[in-house]
Amino acid sequence: MAPRLLKLAPVAILLSLICLAYAQDHAKINNAAVDIGSLSTQEIEDELQQCPIIQALHVHKQSHSSTTPSLLSQSFKLLFPFASPAYNSLMGCLYISGPPNFLLALVPTDVDPSSLIIMVAFAVGGLLGDVFFHLMPEIFLGEVPEGEVRAVLVEPNKNLLLGVAIMVGFVTFVGMDKGLRIATGGAGHTHSHDDASSNGQAVGSEKAAATGSSASTDGEIRQRKQATKDVASTVPPPSEKPKEVKLSAYLNILADFTHNITDGLALSSSFYASPTIGATTTLAVFCHEIPHEVGDFALLIQGGMSKKVAMGLQFVTALGAVLGTIIGIVVQEYGGGGAEVVGKGMGLAGTSLNWGDLLLPFTAGTFLYVGTVGVIPEMLETGPNKMKELRATAMQYLAMAAGAGIMLGISWD
Structure with a gap:
């Protein structure tokens, strides 16, 4: 009998806390019920933080949390030292645009894009890890500061709109890829040697x-x-080949420029969500940009361009990330990124959302496309040698696991 009572003790304590909280706050709730319609979502969540249960959980969390900043958080603060999310977004844009483009000076002109498949698999793991471990939880629940416990007010219609924004981002890239395939006669935007x-x-x-x-x-x-x-x-005559290849190369540049705009939007919206989400998104984009830039550089070289011209055009595409970052900052600063008054329905479709709140789910949808439809088909290509393909597949899975594992480790710590 005694062991059974011991098992029920935590439940009894929790029920006692609930009853105590209800008894203490019952009068306050009745008095404030008349004015609840004038409170915003953020104000309601702030009031919930005063609940005795949340306060007790907060104290318990702080007592078991380390007061010493982790090496990872110290590194993030060193890389992104600004208090302003706008400045940190521009710093992240510099990281993803500068080093990958300078790296092209060391890349030989005869590099085979298909040899980058392991790096591509690592980037896929990083992108999908960022989406599922960082962006999705932040989009629907928000980020809880270290050592704190927060109550979140659930708005079903708000979650629906966030899901719509994710789907719009995904479908937008479907349309862009389809348009490019139509323009190139079905070639599409790829790093392989299919042609x-x-x-x-x-x-x-x-x-x-x-x-x-x-x-x-x-x-x-x-x-x-x-x-x-x-x-x-x-097979087209030799005199026609260079013209067709160069046209495909220039269309590839246009696609890269558009893609980099969404990278910039992802950075700005992530940093406005939280510094940690911004830092992890920068890392995920950086891991993707290296094989992406090298593969596109090889395609330009194959298109008959000199190494100097190819590097210059890749630098032009990097300006797309700068443009996307600036657009994201403007939308966040002037698009009303805060919570609106719920009772008066001043947000989008009567929710607490504003236009700036839709940037992060939109970019999550684009990341989903790039990490799945945009890249994984290249990993699915196989050759006649079964043992060689099995070894290559195992290496790709290990690379994907490494990329996703880094993102999981950052989230866990």
Whole structure:
């Protein structure tokens, strides 16, 4: 009997605290009920913080939390020393735009984009880890400062609008990618060698058809000759190739510029959410930008451009991140980023949301697209050697786990 009572003791203590809180605050709640409609969501949550249960949990949390800042938090404060989220956003933009572009000076001109698949897998893990471990919890619940306990007021319609913003960000990138594929005749924005390899296969098929076995029947020879004509008709004349490749390269630059704008929006909205979310988003974007920039640089070189011109164009695309960051700062500063009066329904669709609050879920949707539809198909490509592909797949999974593990470790600590 005694062990059973011991198990029920925590429940009894919790019920006692609830009853005590209700008895103490019952009169206050009745007196304030008339004015509850004039309070904003933030003001209601601040009032909930005065609840005895929340206060007791707060004291318990502080007593078990370390007072010494972690090495990670100290590093973040060193990298982003400003109190203003706008200045920290611009600093993050400098980090993701500067080093990857200067790194291109060390990249050989004959680099194969397909050799970057391990780096791409690492970036996918980082992007998806940032979305699911950092952005999603922040979007729907907000971030709790270290050592604190907070009560969150749930608004179902607010959560629906946040979900809509995530979907809009995802679909926006679907439309952008589709438009690019239409403009390039179906090539799309990729770092692979699909076009070059398909041309090589066409030429190889042409040679194989032209050197058919003498033991073949007349019908087979005619079929091979016809196949040779068909393949030859699909391969553009040498004088037309540079023009087509350069057009694809310039369209690739346009796609990169647009993509970098969303990176800038992600940085600004993340830093306005919290310094930690901003720092982790900067890290995720940085890990993605290195293979992204190197792959695009290789495509420009293959398009007939010199290394100097290719580096200059990649620098131009980096300005897209600056533009996106500035746009995000303007929206956050002048788009009404705070909570509106709930009772009067002054927010979007009667919720406490403002336009600035939709930037973070929008960028989360774009990250979802880039980390899944935009990149994973490249990782799904396989060759005829099964053992080689199995080893490559294992390395890709390890790289993804490493990228996601870094984001999980940052969130956990």
